[in-house]
Amino acid sequence: MPESVVILDAAAIQRALTRIAHEIAERNEVGAEVALVGIPEGGVPLAQRLGKILAEIWKHAVPVGSLDVSMHRDDLDQHAAPKVYPTVIPFDVTGKTVVLVDDVLFSGRTTRAAMDALNDFGRPRKIQLAVLIDRGHRELPIKADFVGKNVPTAREEKVSLRLTEDGAQRDEVTLEKK
Amino acid sequence: MSWNRKHLLDIESLTAAEIMTVIDTARAFKAVGKRIIKKVPALRGKTVVNLFVEPSTRTRISFELAEQRLSADIINFSTEASSFKKGETLKDTARNLEALNADFIVIRHGASGAPHFLSRVINASVINAGDGAHEHPTQALLDAFTILERKGKIKGLNVTILGDILYSRVARSNIWALKKLGAHVTLCGPVTLVPKTFEQMGCRVTYDVDEAIREADIIHLLRIQHERQRKTMFPGINEYTQLFGLNKARLAKCKPDALIMHPGPINRGVEIDSEIADCGRSLILEQVTNGLAVRMAVLFLLNGGKGPQEIAAS
Numbered sequence: 001m002p003e004s005v006v007i008l009d010a011a012a013i014q015r016a017l018t019r020i021a022h023e024i025a026e027r028n029e030v031g032a033e034v035a036l037v038g039i040p041e042g043g044v045p046l047a048q049r050l051g052k053i054l055a056e057i058w059k060h061a062v063p064v065g066s067l068d069v070s071m072h073r074d075d076l077d078q079h080a081a082p083k084v085y086p087t088v089i090p091f092d093v094t095g096k097t098v099v100l101v102d103d104v105l106f107s108g109r110t111t112r113a114a115m116d117a118l119n120d121f122g123r124p125r126k127i128q129l130a131v132l133i134d135r136g137h138r139e140l141p142i143k144a145d146f147v148g149k150n151v152p153t154a155r156e157e158k159v160s161l162r163l164t165e166d167g168a169q170r171d172e173v174t175l176e177k178k
Numbered sequence: 179m180s181w182n183r184k185h186l187l188d189i190e191s192l193t194a195a196e197i198m199t200v201i202d203t204a205r206a207f208k209a210v211g212k213r214i215i216k217k218v219p220a221l222r223g224k225t226v227v228n229l230f231v232e233p234s235t236r237t238r239i240s241f242e243l244a245e246q247r248l249s250a251d252i253i254n255f256s257t258e259a260s261s262f263k264k265g266e267t268l269k270d271t272a273r274n275l276e277a278l279n280a281d282f283i284v285i286r287h288g289a290s291g292a293p294h295f296l297s298r299v300i301n302a303s304v305i306n307a308g309d310g311a312h313e314h315p316t317q318a319l320l321d322a323f324t325i326l327e328r329k330g331k332i333k334g335l336n337v338t339i340l341g342d343i344l345y346s347r348v349a350r351s352n353i354w355a356l357k358k359l360g361a362h363v364t365l366c367g368p369v370t371l372v373p374k375t376f377e378q379m380g381c382r383v384t385y386d387v388d389e390a391i392r393e394a395d396i397i398h399l400l401r402i403q404h405e406r407q408r409k410t411m412f413p414g415i416n417e418y419t420q421l422f423g424l425n426k427a428r429l430a431k432c433k434p435d436a437l438i439m440h441p442g443p444i445n446r447g448v449e450i451d452s453e454i455a456d457c458g459r460s461l462i463l464e465q466v467t468n469g470l471a472v473r474m475a476v477l478f479l480l481n482g483g484k485g486p487q488e489i490a491a492s
Binding site for chain 1: 181182202203205206207209210213214215217218219220248475478479480481482
């Protein structure tokens with residue numbers, strides 16, 4: 001049985017999201033131009049939570065969407081076909097500052113696919129990236145604008161996020177050692 | 179999610195979970211068709227050969243558009259303009275196409291089992307787009323998708339397939355898919371075209387059309403396959419329409435929420451009354467839309483490599 005360590009508990013996740021939300025608000029003074037887009041699976045509930053916190057800061061609703069990236073991946077013929085999630089973007093991204101939200105930043109390939117996928121919906125004025133965990137091992141020149149926690153990992157370790165929205169008992173991020 | 183296949187040859191060998199994987203994936207691809215930019219790069223750099231040894235319009239167009247929307251390169255190969263006329267065998271034709279580095283071969287052929295044969299002699303992924311009277315798997319998948327969308331379930335539904343069952347690959351693929359997903363399947367049509375042997379596939383066979391459709395949730399109509407039958411299978415078209423055609427009087431005796439499906443091309447006034455074909459209970463055009471999504475899903479799933487589905491997180 002592989003050893004599993006909790007690296008963020010529920011309170012730490014909430015603190016990290018609150019801090020990220022404030023950083024987003026600080027960076028983007030005009031809140032009306034900001035939209036959040038979560039990358040399935042983990043990024044979608046995180047984007048919704050960030051949206052709620054930002055709505056309190058800015059005193060207005062913040063548009064939140066989800067963006068499937070599986071059709072834009074560069075490794076489609078190297079693995080069995082990935083699950084395709086729904087894309088829901090109920091707003092015009094053109095001219096907006098879109099904050100992509102993901103749970104874990106690793107190779108950066110998902111982020112690249114997400115930027116490509118987003119292009120099919122319009123031309124955002126800016127794209128920013130918010131992640132709960134940055135675990136290193138980038139394979140592309142991609143860097144997050146907002147990071148919940150930097151976690152040094154070995155390549156073969158596994159970082160997983162579980163949230164109550166997905167039916168978990170409690171929110172937590174775990175690191176599974178091999 | 180469960181998909182580890184290289185070819186889509188028939189429904190018979192698929193599991194219920196695999197059928198559901200295609201349908202779930204198709205749901206996402208249907209949404210792509212509603213975007214302003216309807217193209218995704220999933221099959222960029224891949225080459226698909228559409229090898230239609232038997233004439234087809236709607237299936238070929240549907241596959242072609244699906245391939246284009248996935249950004250694949252396409253070669254169309256049809257009987258009229260092909261070397262089959264010059265006496266080349268199917269195997270040699272396929273090997274030649276493979277020498278051009280084709281990644282997928284979509285084949286329609288008059289001989290049952292032609293796609294299976296092809297899958298044994300070449301390395302490309304083979305998709306059966308209809309083989310003789312054997313199977314037409316993407317049609318059954320799109321039909322199951324359409325039923326699920328409109329009825330919310332398939333398990334426990336009464337589905338009546340009405341018409342030329344004997345010569346219909348659509349019927350065979352649909353029976354396999356519907357039985358695997360838990361529907362009750364009733365077959366009805368002229369005695370000569372609906373042999374009792376279909377009971378071995380777990381279907382109910384009846385020759386009384388009113389009884390066959392009375393409790394049906396889905397009425398699936400099939401065209402008479404003139405091109406495949408001998409002239410002696412039933413007396414005439416007029417008699418068929420009288421005895422088995424779906425008209426307003428017959429439909430009035432069905433469940434009020436029974437829906438009508440047809441794989442096309444429809445013969446108005448033969449197996450289906452013109453008005454019924456255009457009414458709100460007809461899913462015929464929805465089937466066409468869903469066919470595109472299902473074919474995109476099948477190509478996407480077959481494009482996946484070997485091994486576990488696991489993708490390095492982010």
